[in-house]
Amino acid sequence: MTESKTIAVDYLARVEGEGAMYLKIEDDEVTDLQFSIFEPPRFFEAFMRGRRLTEAPDITARICGICPVAYQMSAVHAMEDALSVTVGPQLRDMRRLLYCGEWIESHALHVFLLHAPDYLGYESAIHMAADHRDIVTRGLRLKKIGNDIVTVLGGREIHPINVKVGGFYRAPTKGELQALVPDLEWGLETAMDTARWAASLEYPEFDRPYEFVSTSHPSEYPMLGERIVSEGGIDIGVAEWNDVFEERHVEHSNALHAVIKERGAYHVGPMARYTLNFEKLPDELQKLGMETGLAGGCRNPFQSIVVRAIEIAYAYWLALGLIGTYDRPAAASVELPAVAGIGHGVSEAPRGLLYHRYEVDAAGLIVDAQIVPPTAQNQLSIERDLWAYVPGRTHLPDEDLQWQLEQTIRAYDPCISCATHFLDLTIERS
Amino acid sequence: MRRAIGLGNVFRGDDAAGLEIARRLQTECGRTDVIVHKGDMTDLLDLMDGCDDVVIFDAVTSGAPAGTIHLIDATSDPLPTTMRFSTHALGLQDTLELARITGRLPAKVEIVGIEAGDCGFGLELTPEVAQAIDRLIEGAFHA
Numbered sequence: 220m221t222e223s224k225t226i227a228v229d230y231l232a233r234v235e236g237e238g239a240m241y242l243k244i245e246d247d248e249v250t251d252l253q254f255s256i257f258e259p260p261r262f263f264e265a266f267m268r269g270r271r272l273t274e275a276p277d278i279t280a281r282i283c284g285i286c287p288v289a290y291q292m293s294a295v296h297a298m299e300d301a302l303s304v305t306v307g308p309q310l311r312d313m314r315r316l317l318y319c320g321e322w323i324e325s326h327a328l329h330v331f332l333l334h335a336p337d338y339l340g341y342e343s344a345i346h347m348a349a350d351h352r353d354i355v356t357r358g359l360r361l362k363k364i365g366n367d368i369v370t371v372l373g374g375r376e377i378h379p380i381n382v383k384v385g386g387f388y389r390a391p392t393k394g395e396l397q398a399l400v401p402d403l404e405w406g407l408e409t410a411m412d413t414a415r416w417a418a419s420l421e422y423p424e425f426d427r428p429y430e431f432v433s434t435s436h437p438s439e440y441p442m443l444g445e446r447i448v449s450e451g452g453i454d455i456g457v458a459e460w461n462d463v464f465e466e467r468h469v470e471h472s473n474a475l476h477a478v479i480k481e482r483g484a485y486h487v488g489p490m491a492r493y494t495l496n497f498e499k500l501p502d503e504l505q506k507l508g509m510e511t512g513l514a515g516g517c518r519n520p521f522q523s524i525v526v527r528a529i530e531i532a533y534a535y536w537l538a539l540g541l542i543g544t545y546d547r548p549a550a551a552s553v554e555l556p557a558v559a560g561i562g563h564g565v566s567e568a569p570r571g572l573l574y575h576r577y578e579v580d581a582a583g584l585i586v587d588a589q590i591v592p593p594t595a596q597n598q599l600s601i602e603r604d605l606w607a608y609v610p611g612r613t614h615l616p617d618e619d620l621q622w623q624l625e626q627t628i629r630a631y632d633p634c635i636s637c638a639t640h641f642l643d644l645t646i647e648r649s
Numbered sequence: 650m651r652r653a654i655g656l657g658n659v660f661r662g663d664d665a666a667g668l669e670i671a672r673r674l675q676t677e678c679g680r681t682d683v684i685v686h687k688g689d690m691t692d693l694l695d696l697m698d699g700c701d702d703v704v705i706f707d708a709v710t711s712g713a714p715a716g717t718i719h720l721i722d723a724t725s726d727p728l729p730t731t732m733r734f735s736t737h738a739l740g741l742q743d744t745l746e747l748a749r750i751t752g753r754l755p756a757k758v759e760i761v762g763i764e765a766g767d768c769g770f771g772l773e774l775t776p777e778v779a780q781a782i783d784r785l786i787e788g789a790f791h792a
Contacts, residue, residue: 281660284688328691332739345743348750356751362691377688 223250240628242605249609254602254628267588272298272579273555276382279575279590283634284377285328288321288369289568290575290590291382292443297575298384300457301562302555309548310386311443312541316396317372317379318442318566319538323365323406324376325569326489326527326534329632330413331358334524337626338420354416361409361531364402368538371395386552396542403539410532411507417528418511422521423623427604429518430482431491432596434565434572440499440533441492442567448495451482457563460574466591477596484599487571488631489526490517504533520604520630527632530569557581568593570632594633601631652700653683654693656707656741663715663765663778667706670763673786680789690739694748701756707741708765708778715766716777718785723758761785 223245243251263282270278275294280287292314299306306314331354332344341347348355366376371391373379381388430451434444447463448454455463466475479485494516497508507529508514517526559581565574571593578587604627612620655671658664667686674683684696697703709719711729721728727749728742741760748754763782766775774782 324689328739343743344739345746345750348747352751355747359691359694359747359751363695366689366692375687376692 247613264588267585280378286568287378289573292566293564293573293575296564297562297577301560316541319534320365320368322534326531327362364406390551407535414528417525426518429486432485433491433495457565474595486600487593487596493526523630650700651702653704656686662767662771664708664768666708666763670706690744703755703758706761709762713764716781717764719762721760
């Protein structure tokens with residue numbers, strides 16, 4: 220006789236966005252599964268048409284309150300590509316420094332307030348804080364320093380106002396950046412300790428055969444990568460994104476599913492970046508990777524908390540280096556020509572590769588826009604993880620299975636909407 | 650130190666109520682101890698540090714008529730869960746509890762909640778909420 224069941228969760232906390240999960244289990248197998256994003260479409264790509272190209276970084280920043288810098292960086296890259304403009308190394312370094320702040324803000328929020336409660340057995344960070352006040356206090360301070368970096372470079376800690384196509388409105392003084400150094404030194408040490416602590420947590424055995432995709436750079440662990448690479452042999456220029464990948468509409472989700480045209484699901488984010496670019500990390504962080512047991516790669520989504528901690532450490536390390544060599548540029552931005560063009564831009568949002576494409580006319584207006592956020596790219600990968608996780612674990616009580624399935628979703632730090640925030644999870648057994 | 654902080658989202662209709670109160674207290678009443686919050690709830694912890702008396706203005710949904718003004722003392726007890734202050738992962742209730750648990754809650758914390766009528770996309774306040782804000786600002790002039 221076939222045994223099947225459904226488990227329902229009405230409210231999955233600690234994720235960003237409105238979505239639902241439905242699972243039907245028969246015997247030891249999942250027979251139906253839908254990860255649905257019912258967050259209403261927000262039509263950013265449509266309403267950007269006709270707006271000035273210079274507005275793109277400020278408009279797209281509003282897609283997300285946690286990773287606005289990512290939207291700004293991919294937008295300015297794409298616009299500058301469309302106008303055949305290149306910013307110099309000083310301005311590029313300012314962008315990397317701003318991005319360090321965002322990686323720290325976003326990853327610290329996820330590691331300490333959203334993800335850690337899963338491993339320590341608490342419903343939320345609030346419940347966890349009662350017993351682990353030191354962990355929460357450390358996480359809040361690590362995050363605050365990220366906010367401070369974004370404030371100095373971006374003008375405020377959320378939705379920065381200092382970013383423009385062609386550079387910045389104002390470059391900070393050396394003194395303004397130097398003031399951050401003592402906190403950054405504390406942050407680097409603390410983030411490295413955080414990775415060691417995260418590695419000591421208990422994880423289910425669950426290695427997945429992902430095809431990891433990230434940007435790449437000849438010498439840098441990528442924030443502002445220049446090409447797109449994968450373990451499956453993809454190595455393309457940014458302008459070729461639509462040749463290799465495509466976005467598909469599926470009935471059960473308001474977010475498009477991005478797939479590799481030839482092979483389907485792929486995975487972007489910290490685990491992909493880490494695995495594809497491990498040798499680009501500084502020596503001390505490669506050693507930290509070895510010490511934490513990850514070595515040169517990570518395929519277990521439950522261990523992504525360790526990877527994020529290492530990336531927090533990397534962002535602190537990089538911020539210290541960029542401030543050390545900072546040379547205030549004579550001009551905070553470059554001039555923009557009035558030309559028509561098509562441009563492509565990528566950068567590494569905390570949650571993974573973020574691709575933008577714009578067509579602009581000679582009057583400086585946006586004719587067409589395409590924005591592919593990381594969570595849209597990971598949707599299929601999340602579904603595949605859930606399909607794979609259940610077999611062999613159907614003996615678990617519903618409550619435990621549900622908790623672990625929620626964890627597999629939270630491991631992606633999904634930014635389902637970058638807007639309002641809940642996810643319904645239903646598992647059916649009958 | 651005493652400080653007042655206005656919270657909200659300027660692009661979500663009545664959710665801007667707390668921001669609007671703080672902005673008007675700054676510009677119309679010349680209050681320098683009032684902060685217009687920028688949106689990151691963990692930043693609220695830093696803004697409360699060093700204060701012994703904090704007033705927080707925010708939109709709230711509890712089922713009461715739009716424009717109703719709720720005064721809630723958050724000093725000794727968590728905010729009521731029947732009221733919704735935030736659509737975000739880390740809301741006002743959570744942030745105040747984090748402050749309480751980590752020893753960062755000021756000696757006195759009072760919430761002035763403005764019952765929202767419509768928190769849909771848009772820059773406009775509903776008339777009920779706009780009038781409630783007028784009443785509060787008028788009261789501040791006479792305080």
